[in-house]
Amino acid sequence: MPRRCPLVIGHRGAPGYRPEHSRSSYDLALAMGVDAVEPDIVVSKDGVLVVRHENEISGTTDVATRPEFADRHTTKSVDGVSLTGWFTEDFTWDELATLRCRERLPELRTVSASFDDRQPVLRLRDVLDLVRDASLEQGREIGVVLEIKHATYMEALGWDLAELIETELRDAGWADGRHPLVIEAFEATILDGLRERGIRGSYIYLIEASGKPYDLVARLGRGAPTYKREISPAGLDALVGRVDGISVDKRLILAPDRWGRTSGPAPLVSEARERGLRIFTWTVRPENAFLIGQFRGHGGKAAFGDYEGEWGVIRDAALDGVFVDHPDLGVAFFGS
Template identity: 75%
Template sequence: MPRPRPLVIGHRGAPGYRPEHSRSSYDLALAMGADAVEPDIVVSKDGVLVVRHENEIATTTDVATRPEFADRRTTKTVDGAELGGWFTEDFTWDELATLRCRERLPQIRATSASFDDEQPVLRLRDVLDLVREASLEQGREIGVVLEIKHATYFAGLGFDVAGLISAELDEAGWGRGELPLVFESFESSVLARLRERGIPGTYIYLLEASGRPFDLFSMQGKAALTYKQTAQPAGLDRLVGSVDGVSVDKRMILAPDRLGRMTGPSAVVADAHARGLRVFTWTCRPENTFLVGQYRLRGGPAAFGDYEREWSVIRDAGVDGVFVDHPDLGVAFFRE
């Protein structure tokens, strides 16, 4: 059954105000009343689960300014895309722990950028511990939405990502379902491996607005379903019983045309609900640069646009969860 109101999920904490995945970003999201927070995880050289949006870390840490790591700069192919920079799998955790977080979008979020170089990179264990502490302090259940990044890529390097996650959850006391836990990934195969281990939680398949999932493409080539095909009724039929829901790019609900005019809401939420699947959406942001064209206002890319009108379409479509960069705005809007 659809929720009476959607879960408000602090996307990487509260990155509208603090550098993403920093301690203060998570602390702020929890203080603002988010129902859950979302750490992304990648892997270090020594198998530690590190909280970063991707394994290339030049744009979100100070690694490029550190002369002792200059020789680690390299070029790799990750999920079919060639990337240059510094990668978590080339560093031990002890080395990564010396790095400091930086704002990814300093031109858009100058206030957040003012906190650059102050806070260390976190491990998954750090986030699990602080969420449990906040749950106890605030007297409410707060969840973790754990996004697994580049599972097939890391498997190719010899890492059993599902095994690492299972062990970490057990050690942190999160493996028994005592607090809300959601697993999500753009790769359904790692979700299946986690589910086979019997870890209690909600399993959500992430869907891009375009393209194919790398795990299925690496196995099936162009025979693999695209994300768009998966969001159609026949594709959703195939997900029933294997996952608990989907998390879609908000454009798949808003359905903007080429001129940036919204034509939605589309049928994806209703179609998924008809099959017993939950629907989350990402990411609700207030700045003009992230809004559908018709909701942008004067003031430039960083100014807030008419975000409440855009968010109204998402809310009224009946979604079960929303990812937000400004948890205070998300709580105020989606709970009212």
């Protein structure tokens, strides 16, 4: 079966319909025909790679309701930001496995929230096995886009994150190119480490619309380059041969003006392509809350606006991949 371009990637599964990173979220995304799914990984106290968007888990699990874990409530600095809550690195995997997934945006996604507290937290291995089995059952190639979260922070806690990931991927049969694998991170240092270990896949550097990569902040302090500098012509030149591509906040593609009107696709797309770099974007969502001003409609934040108008600009950019929260809409639109 020929692969779509752009690849349609189920962002944390199908979180427009089910709590993110839950088993049903991934099952639904795979059933809706995505080309790949995207698990985010953090680390448990005993070194298990856990599928969560953040290591602070009060917003996506029922941990705050569990009296046996009340003493784990704490405040930490993660990538230079003070956060209060419960953190995966303070729990063993056996403890995390008792928690249940919850919708991160319950007021916006009420249907998804109706599935709260039903499904356990997953490990990376669970998702790798699930995708491999779905590929066999559906008779088509389905990939994994593995996002590594807070790499510098986790390594400061004593974990050799590259070693943990390499071991998991090799044990699961995902390290030698048999299955389509993309590895991405907001910190290029961890991508370097995995490439050096011979993990076969595409290496993609995630780019925020503002701010600085935390691995460079930790190393260089105030002198660290911004993400904006990383995607300047000189910055892109430096990425050639180091990574296979970039994955950027959709605002960097849409290039909205001060009134929220798009002027995209932005020159960044052609600049990356001229250097042989692949380019992805995140995250395309239909709700008004996530659309730029030009494409918002009536009905409040949860209502769908003119998402096809916004997505059309992204489709015209002829990107290599798009991350979607509603896989059925993404497959129908970008696969047409």
